[in-house]
Amino acid sequence: MQEEPRPWASLVVPDAVARIPNMLTREEQQYLIWVTSALRRGSGAVVDLGPWLGCSSAALAEGVRRSGGGVRVQSLDLFEWRRDYMEGYCPADLPEGSDFRPLFREQTAAYSDTIDAERMDLLAGTWRGGPIEILFVDAAKSWDLTNAILRVFGPSLVPGESLVVLQDFKHMPTFWLPLVFDSRPDLWEELHDLASGDTATYRLRAPLDAAAGAEADFSKDSFRAEQVVEIFSRRLERPGGRRIGLSYYRALLTYDQFGRAEELLAKLLSAASPQELARLENSAKKARWAWRDEGLQPLWGAIQTGELDLADRIATAFELAEEPRGMVAIGRIAQLRGDHRLALDWFERAQAGGASIDHSVVMFQATSWVATRQFDAATRAIVDLLLSEPALPKDQRTWALFILRDCWRTQRNAEVALTSCARLLERHPDSPEILVFASMVARECENPQRADQLLGRARVLDPGNAETKWMFE
Numbered sequence: 001m002q003e004e005p006r007p008w009a010s011l012v013v014p015d016a017v018a019r020i021p022n023m024l025t026r027e028e029q030q031y032l033i034w035v036t037s038a039l040r041r042g043s044g045a046v047v048d049l050g051p052w053l054g055c056s057s058a059a060l061a062e063g064v065r066r067s068g069g070g071v072r073v074q075s076l077d078l079f080e081w082r083r084d085y086m087e088g089y090c091p092a093d094l095p096e097g098s099d100f101r102p103l104f105r106e107q108t109a110a111y112s113d114t115i116d117a118e119r120m121d122l123l124a125g126t127w128r129g130g131p132i133e134i135l136f137v138d139a140a141k142s143w144d145l146t147n148a149i150l151r152v153f154g155p156s157l158v159p160g161e162s163l164v165v166l167q168d169f170k171h172m173p174t175f176w177l178p179l180v181f182d183s184r185p186d187l188w189e190e191l192h193d194l195a196s197g198d199t200a201t202y203r204l205r206a207p208l209d210a211a212a213g214a215e216a217d218f219s220k221d222s223f224r225a226e227q228v229v230e231i232f233s234r235r236l237e238r239p240g241g242r243r244i245g246l247s248y249y250r251a252l253l254t255y256d257q258f259g260r261a262e263e264l265l266a267k268l269l270s271a272a273s274p275q276e277l278a279r280l281e282n283s284a285k286k287a288r289w290a291w292r293d294e295g296l297q298p299l300w301g302a303i304q305t306g307e308l309d310l311a312d313r314i315a316t317a318f319e320l321a322e323e324p325r326g327m328v329a330i331g332r333i334a335q336l337r338g339d340h341r342l343a344l345d346w347f348e349r350a351q352a353g354g355a356s357i358d359h360s361v362v363m364f365q366a367t368s369w370v371a372t373r374q375f376d377a378a379t380r381a382i383v384d385l386l387l388s389e390p391a392l393p394k395d396q397r398t399w400a401l402f403i404l405r406d407c408w409r410t411q412r413n414a415e416v417a418l419t420s421c422a423r424l425l426e427r428h429p430d431s432p433e434i435l436v437f438a439s440m441v442a443r444e445c446e447n448p449q450r451a452d453q454l455l456g457r458a459r460v461l462d463p464g465n466a467e468t469k470w471m472f473e
């Protein structure tokens with residue numbers, strides 16, 4: 001483990017690298033130039049996984065040039081524009097999902113003879129470029145991506161030679177990287193830990209694909225809580241170790257170590273400077289939100305299998321009552337227990353919470369309005385949803401129409417039902433489900449001719465006519 005001095009710290013980053021929009025610190029840029037110029041022996045490929053607009057590729061290419069060339073940096077990325085996290089760093093105004101390779105090429109033009117860019121989904125990647133000497137990874141954004149990268153590129157790493165530079169090592173959302181790498185000191189030797197930014201570098205000690213190599217099937221279950229505590233607390237105690245603090249906090253939440261997580265956060269906050277405090281609190285909040293996303297999955301699983309007591313326990317453990325999507329789930333639990341007033345209360349709170357809530361909450365709400373005989377509110381909400389939502393999936397549309405059917409059957413307000421049908425047909429004239437619903441209402445309003453006509457049209461549009469049966473049950 002190398003401590004000071006940091007030989008890369010005095011290196012000048014040329015403008016052709018520094019001016020490329022990027023998510024790296026200056027030290028990370030210096031380091032990438034240094035690692036390819038000072039440490040490279042020319043024994044294999046230099047690979048950049050997740051280069052985005054190419055700052056990392058350009059820095060690696062600059063180092064390759066300074067050390068006499070001989071290889072081209074292999075830059076592999078999805079190259080699909082994601083507004084949510086890319087636009088903040090580069091206001092390119094590209095459509096969501098668009099190919100941003102032209103922008104990459106433009107930004108890295110000064111190194112075009114030293115960089116090859118290839119579009120690749122690393123979840124299903126391939127590598128046929130032979131031994132890899134330097135693997136820079138800024139794409140290990142999930143357990144699955146980490147596993148896929150280890151599986152595809154791991155066998156081409158050479159023990160005693162290859163360096164893996166992990167840009168996300170101390171990044172809170174990718175808290176598994178210290179677990180994966182530090183849990184196997186027999187495989188990985190830590191070489192560098194940058195002072196600014198999240199990067200750490202490891203050298204491979206033994207073949208990854210051998211019997212005792214990395215399993216490359218890592219998940220939360222690969223580690224025990226005590227192991228997590230051991231790995232992170234060792235890092236935390238090192239000089240400058242507080243930089244791993246939020247990843248440790250995030251990991252403790254995932255491993256249900258809530259008491260320890262609280263204690264750690266209190267310690268981190270008390271050691272923070274006034275300038276750091278707001279950033280730290282904000283990141284800790286983000287860590288809790290990301291952890292809640294994990295909690296929502298088992299919660300909905302428990303709701304769907306009717307294990308409502310388990311669902312309650314998960315909701316409490318994950319403090320989901322503070323999170324709008326969690327509030328929806330708690331409302332659904334109340335609804336399934338038949339407490340519709342409480343359910344409505346939670347749905348309302350969720351909506352007031354302001355998070356983007358999908359249309360199922362409107363459906364849940366309408367279900368409870370029907371159960372509490374608030375038919376007008378239910379009808380209005382469902383009709384509005386169907387009118388405003390062209391892309392409602394077929395099963396959801398059917399579900400919405402079931403609710404309308406319940407309103408109609410219980411309330412028997414012909415005027416409301418016929419007006420709703422007319423508005424829905426005008427908006428969705430070719431929807432077999434809506435035609436069937438309108439046909440049923442017409443029949444029950446003593447208009448058999450109109451009913452036959454609507455049903456006939458539904459049958460033409462949907463010859464299997466699976467939809468007709470349910471509406472008349």
Ligand SMILES: C[S@@+](CC[C@H](N)C(=O)[O-])C[C@H]1O[C@@H](n2cnc3c(N)ncnc32)[C@H](O)[C@@H]1O
Nearest residue numbers: 022023050051052056077078121122123138139
């Ligand atoms: C944080 S950005 C990289 C920042 C960049 N290294 C820099 O220096 O500014 C993450 C990159 O990973 C890429 N990425 C995410 N998921 C991917 C996948 N499944 N396959 C390939 N690339 C992926 C994104 O397109 C993005 O360019």
